[in-house]
Amino acid sequence: MFTFRRILSLPPTLPQELRSNFIHLYWDIAWWGLYTGSIVAFLTIYAARSGATSQQIGLLSALPALVSLLLSLPAGRVLRRFQARPATAAAAFLSRIQFLVYALLPWLFPPAAQVNALLVLAVLISIPTTFIGISYSQFFMDGIPAEWRGTVVSTRNAILAVVSLGVTLLCGQILTILPFPTGYQVVFGIGFIGGIFTAYHIWHVRPVALPAPPAPLPAAPPHIRRLPGLDAQGFLYLKVLGLLFLFNLVNSMAAPLVPDILVHKLGLSDSTISLGAGLSQMLVFSISLFMARFTRRAGNRRATALGAALLAVHALALALAGDVALYLLSAVIAGIAAGVLNTAQYNYNLDTVPQQRRSDWLSWNFLLGNAAVLLGALVGPLVARQTGTPDALLLFAALRLVFGWAIFKWG
Numbered sequence: 046m047f048t049f050r051r052i053l054s055l056p057p058t059l060p061q062e063l064r065s066n067f068i069h070l071y072w073d074i075a076w077w078g079l080y081t082g083s084i085v086a087f088l089t090i091y092a093a094r095s096g097a098t099s100q101q102i103g104l105l106s107a108l109p110a111l112v113s114l115l116l117s118l119p120a121g122r123v124l125r126r127f128q129a130r131p132a133t134a135a136a137a138f139l140s141r142i143q144f145l146v147y148a149l150l151p152w153l154f155p156p157a158a159q160v161n162a163l164l165v166l167a168v169l170i171s172i173p174t175t176f177i178g179i180s181y182s183q184f185f186m187d188g189i190p191a192e193w194r195g196t197v198v199s200t201r202n203a204i205l206a207v208v209s210l211g212v213t214l215l216c217g218q219i220l221t222i223l224p225f226p227t228g229y230q231v232v233f234g235i236g237f238i239g240g241i242f243t244a245y246h247i248w249h250v251r252p253v254a255l256p257a258p259p260a261p262l263p264a265a266p267p268h269i270r271r272l273p274g275l276d277a278q279g280f281l282y283l284k285v286l287g288l289l290f291l292f293n294l295v296n297s298m299a300a301p302l303v304p305d306i307l308v309h310k311l312g313l314s315d316s317t318i319s320l321g322a323g324l325s326q327m328l329v330f331s332i333s334l335f336m337a338r339f340t341r342r343a344g345n346r347r348a349t350a351l352g353a354a355l356l357a358v359h360a361l362a363l364a365l366a367g368d369v370a371l372y373l374l375s376a377v378i379a380g381i382a383a384g385v386l387n388t389a390q391y392n393y394n395l396d397t398v399p400q401q402r403r404s405d406w407l408s409w410n411f412l413l414g415n416a417a418v419l420l421g422a423l424v425g426p427l428v429a430r431q432t433g434t435p436d437a438l439l440l441f442a443a444l445r446l447v448f449g450w451a452i453f454k455w456g
Contacts, residue, residue, distance in 0.1 A: 073246040078208025079239020103301035107422035109171030113415035121408025129184035136176040141240035147233035206330030217319020297421020325380030332384025348389030353449025355382035364438035
């Protein structure tokens with residue numbers, strides 16, 4: 046507890062505008078922890094218990110990614126007309142007010158229609174979420190100078206982990222005590238409350254005066270300028286985007302297979318699943334406390350490669366799981382990996398994004414990220430249908446290791 050209080054303490058010399066931004070960003074992620082510990086942790090489990098197939102669970106990720114893929118570049122052009130702060134706050138409110146429908150779902154639709162309703166809702170939420178995905182990075186860079194970003198990101202990850210841990214364990218108990226689907230309605234209601242309060246704190250994060258960006262490097266010849274600022278820095282960022290695309294593609298292939306393993310192969314109860322999720326979040330919290338110091342020494346690129354290798358071990362353990370013990374081991378490894386990647390991968394991307402026309406470059410980043418989610422969510426279940434879920438996870442473990450090495454070697 047002492048360590049957590051210490052990491053939340055703000056330097057006495059910190060300017061007041063930055064102090065306010067820190068506080069609101071920390072409250073933003075704390076409220077978001079209610080959402081991740083409830084809706085994120087249990088939505089696919091609810092879908093599986095409602096009869097969703099692995100393909101339908103994959104569509105829960107694929108359909109929003111498709112919407113975002115189609116809207117990313119138009120949204121980037123629209124966002125040029127607005128400041129990042131009001132755009133992000135408005136989009137956050139419009140997306141998160143829709144979380145209420147998750148809690149009302151059993152009252153609004155018969156059981157046979159609820160899986161399809163989840164898919165429709167995922168599409169509707171993804172429209173404003175696309176704008177958040179593009180504007181939030183600019184919003185964050187406007188409010189937090191580069192020298193403080195590692196500290197803020199790692200602290201936010203620690204807060205998210207500890208809040209999500211408590212909420213996930215609480216939700217596991219709620220689902221054990223209350224009958225289906227009432228327990229899930231309460232759990233999703235908790236997520237709605239957390240989600241809606243984040244918009245308030247996002248609104249109160251103000252831009253701070255930052256040094257002028259460096260002069261642009263010599264531009265590429267006009268005939269190859271198909272992307273914004275395609276100079277030497279632009280080419281470097283394209284390489285980073287390509288490596289992260291491949292890595293996230295494989296991660297998205299594995300994600301839809303996990304509920305099938307937990308619910309159908311291992312037959313785990315909601316309380317056991319919440320215990321594994323809680324272990325993961327506890328480790329995310331513990332790792333996040335030291336990530337700012339670790340990334341200053343190792344660098345965000347190397348830390349991202351390490352996280353990729355840990356995710357490979359996670360998929361391997363889950364593929365071999367035949368009982369609760371290996372599931373819990375996979376949860377522990379996943380928590381360590383997430384603790385590393387939540388800080389390192391985010392800042393690895395921001396470290397290399399060109400300063401000129403950043404919103405355009407961030408649009409391309411968001412587009413490729415959603416392309417990875419879309420393709421992965423569709424391809425992963427197809428591979429599992431041909432090979433079986435455990436063998437598919439073994440394949441994805443190997444690919445995670447390969448792309449982690451590529452980031453370490455060439456990123």
